[in-house]
Amino acid sequence: MNKKTVKDVDVKGKRVFCRVDFNVPMKDGQVTDDTRIRAALPTIQYLVEQGAKVLLASHLGRPKGQAVEELRLTPVAKRLSELLGKDVKKTDEAHGESVKSEIDSMNEGDVLLLENVRFYPGEEKNDSDLAQAFAELADVYVNDAFGAAHRAHASTEGIAKHLPAVSGFLMEKELEVLGKALLNPERPFTAIIGGAKVKDKIGVIDNLLEKVDNLIIGGGLAYTFVKAQGHEIGKSLLEEDKIELAKSFMEKAKAKGVNFYMPVDAIVADDFSADANTKVVAIEEIPADWEALDIGPKTAETYRDVIQKSKLVIWNGPMGVFEIDKFAGGTKAVAQALADANDTYSVIGGGDSAAAVEKFGLAEKMSHISTGGGASLEFMEGKQLPGVVALNDK
Ligand SMILES: Nc1ncnc2c1ncn2[C@@H]1O[C@H](COP(=O)(O)OP(=O)(O)O)[C@@H](O)[C@H]1O
Numbered sequence: 163m164n165k166k167t168v169k170d171v172d173v174k175g176k177r178v179f180c181r182v183d184f185n186v187p188m189k190d191g192q193v194t195d196d197t198r199i200r201a202a203l204p205t206i207q208y209l210v211e212q213g214a215k216v217l218l219a220s221h222l223g224r225p226k227g228q229a230v231e232e233l234r235l236t237p238v239a240k241r242l243s244e245l246l247g248k249d250v251k252k253t254d255e256a257h258g259e260s261v262k263s264e265i266d267s268m269n270e271g272d273v274l275l276l277e278n279v280r281f282y283p284g285e286e287k288n289d290s291d292l293a294q295a296f297a298e299l300a301d302v303y304v305n306d307a308f309g310a311a312h313r314a315h316a317s318t319e320g321i322a323k324h325l326p327a328v329s330g331f332l333m334e335k336e337l338e339v340l341g342k343a344l345l346n347p348e349r350p351f352t353a354i355i356g357g358a359k360v361k362d363k364i365g366v367i368d369n370l371l372e373k374v375d376n377l378i379i380g381g382g383l384a385y386t387f388v389k390a391q392g393h394e395i396g397k398s399l400l401e402e403d404k405i406e407l408a409k410s411f412m413e414k415a416k417a418k419g420v421n422f423y424m425p426v427d428a429i430v431a432d433d434f435s436a437d438a439n440t441k442v443v444a445i446e447e448i449p450a451d452w453e454a455l456d457i458g459p460k461t462a463e464t465y466r467d468v469i470q471k472s473k474l475v476i477w478n479g480p481m482g483v484f485e486i487d488k489f490a491g492g493t494k495a496v497a498q499a500l501a502d503a504n505d506t507y508s509v510i511g512g513g514d515s516a517a518a519v520e521k522f523g524l525a526e527k528m529s530h531i532s533t534g535g536g537a538s539l540e541f542m543e544g545k546q547l548p549g550v551v552a553l554n555d556k
């Protein structure tokens with residue numbers, strides 16, 4: 163990476179504004195998945211050991227520029243304190259006089275969590291006054307919020323214009339792993355794209371066709387491609403206005419010599435529910451009143467073979483409606499194939515794929531699970547991430 167990291171600056175005794183992505187799932191005032199908090203620990207612990215005064219800033223949810231009680235970061239401070247094994251104070255604001263006086267009383271190695279930065283309308287607008295107000299709190303800026311690096315906001319981009327600005331370890335690791343995967347991929351290189359959001363993933367598919375040896379399509383978005391092949395898809399998910407594009411991708415794959423894998427069979431249901439009647443059908447035989455909610459067993463077997471012969475696999479988006487057990491088989495088969503493929507480097511991106519791998523108890527077997535869904539997708543599309551661009555060059 164050509165950007166400075168936290169190791170390139172002296173932080174002893176300095177006030178360090180460290181942007182993290184603590185946008186974690188919560189229920190009844192408790193953090194229900196602390197993956198993102200744990201992922202930021204190496205940087206926080208390093209800053210503590212170096213004797214910095216550590217100011218942590220994050221967003222949580224989308225409060226639209228105003229204080230929302232359920233979106234305060236108080237439960238996060240509690241969980242972070244448990245994980246760090248040290249006291250973490252939290253302020254009720256993210257800048258201003260009350261925060262400044264709290265910082266004045268900090269000792270070297272202390273950790274302070276600021277309130278949700280999205281309580282201020284200027285955050286998402288990347289307002290320069292707010293960026294300046296954040297900068298006034300600190301001497302150094304560290305960005306470790308990979309999950310929010312695709313956002314040009316006051317605490318992810320604007321602030322970097324006012325302070326020495328470097329990356330944290332998580333940011334560095336994510337960029338290195340994803341960058342290596344894409345710039346100098348080990349081959350055969352396979353991408354598996356599933357999930358439901360055809361629109362969001364079109365750009366990624368187009369870009370990946372330039373890079374991969376195998377492209378595997380599954381999940382809800384596969385049926386727009388099945389339709390493009392000329393088959394009827396019943397009530398399966400369809401983005402009508404993307405059929406032509408899907409056709410052009412299949413042609414591009416052919417022209418580029420990319421093996422394009424599509425479902426050859428599917429599990430169809432007469433209802434989108436756990437009580438639905440289901441059956442396995444060939445892909446060209448989806449009944450008019452049924453919808454395809456998972457890839458079928460033949461497809462899963464082919465996908466497993468391709469995965470096992472690959473050296474690098476990136477996976478974004480489940481193969482079916484994995485939240486319902488009846489339709490989880492395809493996603494589980496892909497996760498299991500990745501877990502079993504010892505010589506394959508596996509990179510998982512996207513909230514739902516990561517959740518699926520977690521649900522099947524296979525997370526430990528993956529080489530890298532990215533903390534960023536949108537961010538990893540934009541990176542893979544070849545877009546510049548504003549939160550990274552803003553950091554100081556080496
Ligand atoms: N065949 C399908 N029909 C409808 N929805 C599907 C199908 N396959 C997968 N899904 C749904 O897609 C959702 C995930 O899509 P998406 O948000 O694009 O993935 P990710 O978060 O991994 O990027 C899941 O909730 C899953 O139930």
Ligand SMILES: O=C(OP(=O)(O)O)[C@H](O)COP(=O)(O)O
Nearest residue numbers: 183185309310513534535536537
């Ligand atoms: O959870 C996040 O995005 P992700 O679900 O795409 O990984 C990030 O914290 C960014 O949040 P945002 O999409 O509200 O800007």
